[in-house]
Amino acid sequence: MTGPGYETLMLLCIGLIVPVRIYSLIRYAWNLPLRNGPGFFLGVEVPPGFYDAPRTSWLRRYHHVLLAEHAIEGCILTVLLALAKWQYVPMWAGGSAVLFVGTMFLFMAWTRHSLGAAPPVRPVALALKTRRLGDYISWPLEALAAALVAFSWWLLLRYGGTHVDLLNPLEMTWIVLGLLPGKIVTVRSSWPLPVERTEEHYQCQDAARRNGVRTLDAFGWFFAIILLGYALRHGGPSTSSLPGLIWLIAGAALATMIYLMATVFQGQRQMARMGRDLRPAGSWATPFRGASWLSRPGLIWFAVWFGGILVFLLYSLL
Numbered sequence: 114m115t116g117p118g119y120e121t122l123m124l125l126c127i128g129l130i131v132p133v134r135i136y137s138l139i140r141y142a143w144n145l146p147l148r149n150g151p152g153f154f155l156g157v158e159v160p161p162g163f164y165d166a167p168r169t170s171w172l173r174r175y176h177h178v179l180l181a182e183h184a185i186e187g188c189i190l191t192v193l194l195a196l197a198k199w200q201y202v203p204m205w206a207g208g209s210a211v212l213f214v215g216t217m218f219l220f221m222a223w224t225r226h227s228l229g230a231a232p233p234v235r236p237v238a239l240a241l242k243t244r245r246l247g248d249y250i251s252w253p254l255e256a257l258a259a260a261l262v263a264f265s266w267w268l269l270l271r272y273g274g275t276h277v278d279l280l281n282p283l284e285m286t287w288i289v290l291g292l293l294p295g296k297i298v299t300v301r302s303s304w305p306l307p308v309e310r311t312e313e314h315y316q317c318q319d320a321a322r323r324n325g326v327r328t329l330d331a332f333g334w335f336f337a338i339i340l341l342g343y344a345l346r347h348g349g350p351s352t353s354s355l356p357g358l359i360w361l362i363a364g365a366a367l368a369t370m371i372y373l374m375a376t377v378f379q380g381q382r383q384m385a386r387m388g389r390d391l392r393p394a395g396s397w398a399t400p401f402r403g404a405s406w407l408s409r410p411g412l413i414w415f416a417v418w419f420g421g422i423l424v425f426l427l428y429s430l431l
Contacts, residue, residue: 122363123202126370127190130206133374138183141381146175148385149393155221156393157228171228175220182216203339204281206370207288208426210332215419225395237305242315249300249326255293261337262286265344277347284425285340291418292333295411299325302408304394317387318394324380331373338366 146155151164154171164172186209193201266286269277299322306314342362 120197120199122360122367123199126202126206126367127194129367130209130370131190134183134186134209137374137378138179141378142179143176146172149388149396153393153396154228155224156396157224158396159228171224178216178220182213186212203342203366207332207336207339210373211288211419211422218415218419236308244300244322246297246300249323250293250296251330254330258289258333258337261341262289265340268344269347273344273347280425280429282340282343284422284429285336285343287418287421287425288336289333289340291421292329295414295418296326296329298408298411298414299329302411307392310391313387314391314394317384317391320383320387321380321394324376324383327376328373328380331369331376335366335369335373338362338369342366 146153149156152158152161154163155175186205189209190205193199193205265282269279269282302322304318306318345358345362
């Protein structure tokens with residue numbers, strides 16, 4: 114889809130996303146290290162006076178990394194606007210989310226390695242409740258997303274011809290289908306529960322799981338809809354004969370992005386409210402296991418999934 118109408122839609126998307134990203138930076142991300150109070154830095158317990166000079170360098174590093182990541186997003190968007198590459202705006206929107214999450218993950222991993230080498234040891238309680246995947250993951254919606262991906266590839270392979278670049282749909286397919294293992298890992302992962310206020314800690318962890326699954330759902334649906342739009346443009350009937358359908362796809366992608374942002378903000382507010390007076394997960398060790406803020410299966414999944422995205426991005430630059 115090209116033309117003034119498509120450019121207008123992309124400008125509307127940018128006009129929505131950029132202010133929201135700035136708001137998120139100021140309202141949530143900037144002071145994230147202090148969410149659990151001055152005794153913690155990104156969930157790692159720190160000694161009194163940690164935020165006093167000269168050790169405030171950790172907070173400065175965090176702010177510098179945060180600003181650098183947003184500057185990269187802004188530079189990429191500026192280039193796309195200067196070259197009028199409107200078709201890449203949806204990929205920029207989703208790619209910015211991936212870049213932000215990846216940057217935060219790496220910085221938090223570095224923080225844990227540098228500051229959390231000797232976490233305090235505390236007694237642990239046991240959770241007797243069981244978790245079923247079906248209580249968190251909607252299997253009908255997962256099947257629908259997979260069917261949408263399959264239908265998009267059917268259009269591309271049957272009608273696209275040899276002139277269609279399959280790198281972009283391959284990357285989007287990797288993103289969409291690769292999220293399901295991440296959702297399963299999110300549901301199955303757990304952290305030790307302290308003997309103090311055990312039920313409150315359990316409820317907070319359960320809310321984090323549900324927020325995580327909802328965020329991954331919205332992120333996956335955004336790329337599934339973008340993939341369908343790509344398939345219709347390059348593998349389906351002429352878009353000039355289906356203007357209403359194309360606008361419907363574009364509107365659905367925009368609505369999904371709005372829902373994704375709302376879900377992230379709602380989850381951040383909920384977690385800040387529920388965990389305000391609780392010791393953050395992963396800030397302490399038990400007599401039986403060390404402190405961990407990310408499960409080993411979660412780490413493996415993220416490394417493979419995010420690594421695959423980087424491979425696609427690097428290959429596209431060759």
